[in-house]
Amino acid sequence: MKTFFASLGKRKSYVVAELFFVYLALGIGLIMLGSVLPQLRASYALDYQTGGALLSVQSVGYLTVGLFTGVCSVKLGLKRAYLVLYALMPLGFIMLLINGAPLWLMAAMLLTGFSKGAVTDYNNRVMSEYAGGRAAPLNLLHAFFAIGACLSPLLVLLCLRCGDNGWRLSMGIAVALLLAALIFGLFMHMDSEKPTEAYQTPAGGSFGFFRERLFWQTAAIGFFYQAVEASMMGWLTSFYVDSGTLQADAAQVVTSLLWVALLIGRFACSVIAAHHKPWQMILVMCIGIGVFLALMVGTTVLPLLLIGTIGxxxxxSGMYGTSVSNAGDIFIRYPSAMGLFVTLTGIGAAVAPTVVGLVSDRIGIRWGFASLLIAAVFLIIAAVINARYFKHLNSK
Structure with missing residues (x-):
């Protein structure tokens, strides 16, 4: 990591600081949406299905914007496209505070999804280029999201003690942080730091990555992982409370504990990545996701629940950054590959929360969460296929 930071000039260092700041603000804001979902549903009289639809609409925006991020960065310039699309996040939060009509709420969540997808694309693309495809800087970037995510439930918990409108206060604080990151970004020089090679057509054409097996197996890993992650981010607090496992205050604390584990794991992955290949890390993490998710949804005993949550x-913790580095060379050679990767993996994030909501409405939220085990099984299968690919490649 010291080598990475030492290689950055003054302008690149400012850009990296902006990427970290934005991910910190997004961690607070996006996880807050899940933390306040029980209060938001109660305030606006929404059922599980509508709540799941809101989470899925956000993911629809997330996956759709990936089709346009590449074009926007070329037409508007990378910095301008980045800031304009990022500004949709605080706008969506403000809309959530103004009105509770379902269509209005869905429009607000769609805007936050657009912003989340664009920031994911641009942040990972720029960081991957600066890092030369190494996993450690990417995992450190995602660690800042985890820092914000750790703080978010605790912030919500404090604000909820201020009364019934405490959830609005917490979201107002999130808006202030999101706007602060936007203002900070106005002074960076992202465009001038963008390598000109990125806009040249690589050998094999701009869409030559379609013929790369590695791209598709990495996209499959991202698809099933995003299905689990999006549902965890949106439904976790509701799962703890509505299943009767935890009281509301305890649920916020345990949700924060999940992100403390994510934060620790992301720093650990930054170190582990220096000694192990991305495919090896992915295989271990995917098996662990399946095992601990099964433990979490299958128990009502607090110690086992905590073990499942922490595990x-x-x-x-390192799944997304390590998945990007798994096909890092492809993302560097084909700039449009990252946009499609975000779109394809976002489909999993769009479908899963609605499935959880539908199942929860019919047979209970514990069974709704249990449906994620299907995605976990396919995630493990994709990781095994990826590992076999690299083993075969290295044996040649």
Whole structure:
């Protein structure tokens, strides 16, 4: 990591600081949406199905914007496209505070999804280029999201003690942080730091990655992982409370504990990545996700629940950054590959929360959460296929 930071000039260092700041603010804001979902549903009289639809609409925006991020960065310039699309996040939060009509709420969540997808694309693309495809800087970037995610439930818990409108106060604080990151970004020089090679057509054409097996197996891993992650981010607090496992205050604390584990895991992955290949880390983390998710949804005993939650957080911690580095060379050679990767993996994030909501409405939220085990099984299968691919490649 010291080598990475030492290689950055003044302008690149400012850009990296902005990427970290934005991910910190997004960690607070996006996890807050899940933390306040029980209060938001109660305030606006929403059922599980509508709540799941809101989470899925956000994911629809997340996956759709990936089709346009590449074009926007070329037409508007990377910095301008980045800031304009990021500004949709605080706008969506403000809309959530203004009105509780379902269509209005869905429009607000769609905007937050657009912003989340664009930031994911641009942040990972720029960081991957600066890091030369190494996993450690990418995992450190995602660690800042985890820091914000750790703080978010605790912030919600404090604000809820201020009364019935405490959830609005917490979201107001999130808006202030999101706007602060936007203002900070106005002074960076992202465009001038963008390598000109990125806009040249690589050998094999701009869409040559379609023929790369590694791209598709990495996308499969991302698809099933995003299905689990999106549902965890949106439904976790509701699962703890509505299943009767935890009281509301305890649920916020345990949700924060998940992200503490994620934070620790992301720093650990930054170190582990220096000694192990991405495919090896992915295989171990995917198996762990399946095991600890099964433990979490299958128990009502608090110690086992805590073990499942912490273990799940540790195993999820480095998945996205390590998945990007798994096909890092492809993302560097084909700039449009990252946008499609975000779109394809976002489909899993769009479908899963609605499935959880539908099942929860019919047979209970514990069974709704249990449906995620299907995604976990396919995630493990994709990781095994990826590992076999690299073993075969290295044996040549």
């Amino acid at each position: 799940l957080g540790l195993c999820m």
